[in-house]
Amino acid sequence: MRALCWHGKGDVRVDTVPDPKIQHPRDAIIKITACAICGSDLHLFDGYQPTMERGDILGHENMGEVIELGPEVTNLRIGDRVVVPFTISCGQCWFCTKGLFSACERTNPNAAMAIKAMGHSPAGLFGFSRMLGGYSGGQAEYLRVPMADVGPIKIPDSVTDEQALFLSDIFPTGYMAAENAQIEDGDTVAIWGCGPVGQFAIRSALMMGAGHVIAIDEVPERLAMAEAGGAETINFAKADVYEELMTRTERRGPDSCIDAVGCEAAGHGAADAVLDKVKAATFLATDRVHVLRQAIMCCRMGGTLSIPGVYVGMGDKIPLGALMNKGLTVKTGQTHVQAYTRPLLAKIVAGQIDPSFVVTHPASLEDAPELYQKFRDKEDGVIKVVLRPGTAT
Ligand SMILES: NC(=O)c1ccc[n+]([C@@H]2O[C@H](COP(=O)([O-])OP(=O)(O)OC[C@H]3O[C@@H](n4cnc5c(N)ncnc54)[C@H](O)[C@@H]3O)[C@@H](O)[C@H]2O)c1
Numbered sequence: 137m138r139a140l141c142w143h144g145k146g147d148v149r150v151d152t153v154p155d156p157k158i159q160h161p162r163d164a165i166i167k168i169t170a171c172a173i174c175g176s177d178l179h180l181f182d183g184y185q186p187t188m189e190r191g192d193i194l195g196h197e198n199m200g201e202v203i204e205l206g207p208e209v210t211n212l213r214i215g216d217r218v219v220v221p222f223t224i225s226c227g228q229c230w231f232c233t234k235g236l237f238s239a240c241e242r243t244n245p246n247a248a249m250a251i252k253a254m255g256h257s258p259a260g261l262f263g264f265s266r267m268l269g270g271y272s273g274g275q276a277e278y279l280r281v282p283m284a285d286v287g288p289i290k291i292p293d294s295v296t297d298e299q300a301l302f303l304s305d306i307f308p309t310g311y312m313a314a315e316n317a318q319i320e321d322g323d324t325v326a327i328w329g330c331g332p333v334g335q336f337a338i339r340s341a342l343m344m345g346a347g348h349v350i351a352i353d354e355v356p357e358r359l360a361m362a363e364a365g366g367a368e369t370i371n372f373a374k375a376d377v378y379e380e381l382m383t384r385t386e387r388r389g390p391d392s393c394i395d396a397v398g399c400e401a402a403g404h405g406a407a408d409a410v411l412d413k414v415k416a417a418t419f420l421a422t423d424r425v426h427v428l429r430q431a432i433m434c435c436r437m438g439g440t441l442s443i444p445g446v447y448v449g450m451g452d453k454i455p456l457g458a459l460m461n462k463g464l465t466v467k468t469g470q471t472h473v474q475a476y477t478r479p480l481l482a483k484i485v486a487g488q489i490d491p492s493f494v495v496t497h498p499a500s501l502e503d504a505p506e507l508y509q510k511f512r513d514k515e516d517g518v519i520k521v522v523l524r525p526g527t528a529t
Pocket residue numbers: 174175176177178179305306309328329330331332333334352353354355358372396397398399400401402403426427443444445446447469470471
């Protein structure tokens with residue numbers, strides 16, 4: 137089959153590789169009809185995520201048609217159209233039974249590597265490094281789905297691929313980010329990053345009763361999409377974010393701050409951001425924590441910090457004094473996708489949200505390497521790429 141493979145920093149290629157096979161009675165094989173490139177894939181593309189190996193197949197936002205089933209998967213049928221959560225979860229362990237699916241303790245065969253780096257191991261993830269399971273991703277013609285009796289959900293014919301696909305990750309991720317922000321009616325919520333995750337966080341925060349959502353980015357078309365979704369905006373390249381947020385909140389600060397940027401924050405010459413870049417480039421630190429610092433400084437006393445943005449290792453100069461003295465609550469995590477797929481599908485079916493608004497670039501799998509570069513560099517107005525394997529460019 138054709139598949140998008142990682143070959144090193146800044147180097148992804150569509151290669152011909154062996155088709156996946158059923159390896160376990162709870163596996164399914166799906167023929168991918170649509171998959172997407174995520175901001176998290178950029179951390180792999182840019183060489184931030186450790187334990188990637190040449191030839192690893194990327195892609196964790198996947199949907200398709202079931203073509204083969206292991207004997208223990210009795211809730212799916214050949215021909216079903218399904219969306220697959222990016223988290224691989226057993227559904228039975230201590231964490232899964234509590235709904236903490238991204239903490240599943242049974243799906244990372246390389247848990248020892250993760251325990252060394254983080255103290256404990258998260259669930260295995262599709263297409264996301266050896267340390268997080270070494271599972272092949274779905275930017276490919278076919279995908280092996282482990283624990284297929286738990287993760288994939290059937291999509292009704294009335295919902296299109298582009299409406300359903302983001303149940304695999306960014307819609308639940310934006311939604312959980314807003315839940316983690318502990319929003320009360322009328323609250324002001326500041327959201328850093330108007331990428332796809334930020335876009336879903338904006339719409340979710342408003343659904344949860346936020347009075348004002350203030351979205352921060354520098355890319356004009358992303359700011360415009362945030363405004364179309366009901367947010368006010370700040371262009372961080374043109375304004376002092378702290379001053380602007382204080383002016384708009386009677387100097388109290390936003391009730392909740394959401395970091396939907398993560399470890400590759402841009403800093404536009406701010407001293408801390410320059411230092412981060414040097415440290416990251418020389419392996420003295422792995423994460424660029426400019427946004428996290430700013431969110432801690434801006435959040436109101438006793439407010440909540442929600443961090444869906446991905447961090448991979450060590451961050452430097454995090455203002456712990458401010459965090460502690462201001463009494464902030466911090467909530468974060470890889471999304472517990474399986475907890476959100478069904479309720480959020482119900483919202484799509486009911487017409488409360490149409491997630492396809494975020495798609496700017498439908499394309500073929502063969503175009504993926506070029507689109508990785510354009511998505512990273514924010515060229516051509518790329519906000520979200522949806523790939524359809526098997527179609528012509
Ligand atoms: N927690 C999870 O389970 C989960 C799931 C999916 C994605 N993510 C993470 O969420 C983050 C966002 O993902 P995405 O797909 O939207 O990525 P993206 O790269 O498209 O978006 C990031 C946005 O942040 C903006 N940005 C950069 N520096 C900034 C700054 N200083 N202030 C404000 N904005 C700034 C960029 O211009 C860009 O628009 C990534 O870190 C991704 O890995 C987490």
